[in-house]
Amino acid sequence: MLKKLKIFLSYISPFVTNRASEYNGNLKIMLVNGKKVLNTKDANYSFASLHRIMRFALTQTGFDSREDILLLWLGGWSVIDLIRNEFHLPNTIRAVDIDPVIIEVARQEFALDSYADVEIICQDAYNFVQETPKKHGLIIIDLFINNTVPEKFYDDIFWENIFRILSPTGRIIFNTMTKTTKGELFGTIITRLKTVGFQVEVHDKVDFTNSMILAKRR
Numbered sequence: 001m002l003k004k005l006k007i008f009l010s011y012i013s014p015f016v017t018n019r020a021s022e023y024n025g026n027l028k029i030m031l032v033n034g035k036k037v038l039n040t041k042d043a044n045y046s047f048a049s050l051h052r053i054m055r056f057a058l059t060q061t062g063f064d065s066r067e068d069i070l071l072l073w074l075g076g077w078s079v080i081d082l083i084r085n086e087f088h089l090p091n092t093i094r095a096v097d098i099d100p101v102i103i104e105v106a107r108q109e110f111a112l113d114s115y116a117d118v119e120i121i122c123q124d125a126y127n128f129v130q131e132t133p134k135k136h137g138l139i140i141i142d143l144f145i146n147n148t149v150p151e152k153f154y155d156d157i158f159w160e161n162i163f164r165i166l167s168p169t170g171r172i173i174f175n176t177m178t179k180t181t182k183g184e185l186f187g188t189i190i191t192r193l194k195t196v197g198f199q200v201e202v203h204d205k206v207d208f209t210n211s212m213i214l215a216k217r218r
């Protein structure tokens with residue numbers, strides 16, 4: 001009853017729970033208009049604009065193989081909800097996030113464990129891609145601290161490892177926020193992908209805020 005009342009009242013004024021995180025600063029879990037979303041100071045981490053952005057990317061990518069999916073980030077995991085409930089893909093999902101608080105919030109506030117065949121790894125994605133032997137059919141890279149992608153995720157070592165753990169027919173989705181991304185860094189990824197034989201699509205102003213690279217091996 002209380003839960004239903006809270007959902008009803010959230011249409012009048014949002015309910016906000018704050019969680020402090022060493023990596024992501026203040027995390028705001030908001031119940032607004034009957035829906036829970038996860039925000040940081042300057043960015044939506046899940047179930048609002050990011051949900052729309054990832055729905056666009058998954059639709060554009062047209063991924064339908066049964067190979068494993070690697071998510072480099074977890075956030076509030078709204079993409080797992082999309083993959084399972086909208087795109088109806090049963091694939092094994094591996095999600096890597098550096099922040100134990102994010103993983104705890106995803107479990108406590110967003111019922112992450114209600115999904116089957118989802119492996120959660122608490123690790124720096126930069127190290128994970130260097131260590132894992134597993135191959136993936138789709139790799140979604142959405143690594144942000146607040147509204148900025150850490151620069152190490154533009155470097156050679158990271159991308160060499162991404163290519164190593166991507167299957168021969170694999171696809172990549174790389175998400176950034178247009179206003180906080182240095183154009184030349186974004187450009188280096190496009191050049192790198194084309195140089196090693198990927199077909200590359202660039203989508204700017206996705207949901208008015210994000211720039212995305214969609215790539216697949218030729």
Ligand SMILES: C[S@@+](CC[C@H](N)C(=O)[O-])C[C@H]1O[C@@H](n2cnc3c(N)ncnc32)[C@H](O)[C@@H]1O
Nearest residue numbers: 046073075076077078079097098099124125144
């Ligand atoms: C925008 S959120 C991802 C939201 C997600 N796309 C979703 O659908 O809910 C960015 C995530 O990247 C994680 N992150 C940032 N740096 C990282 C790193 N070095 N290794 C792993 N995860 C990292 C943050 O903890 C945060 O959870």
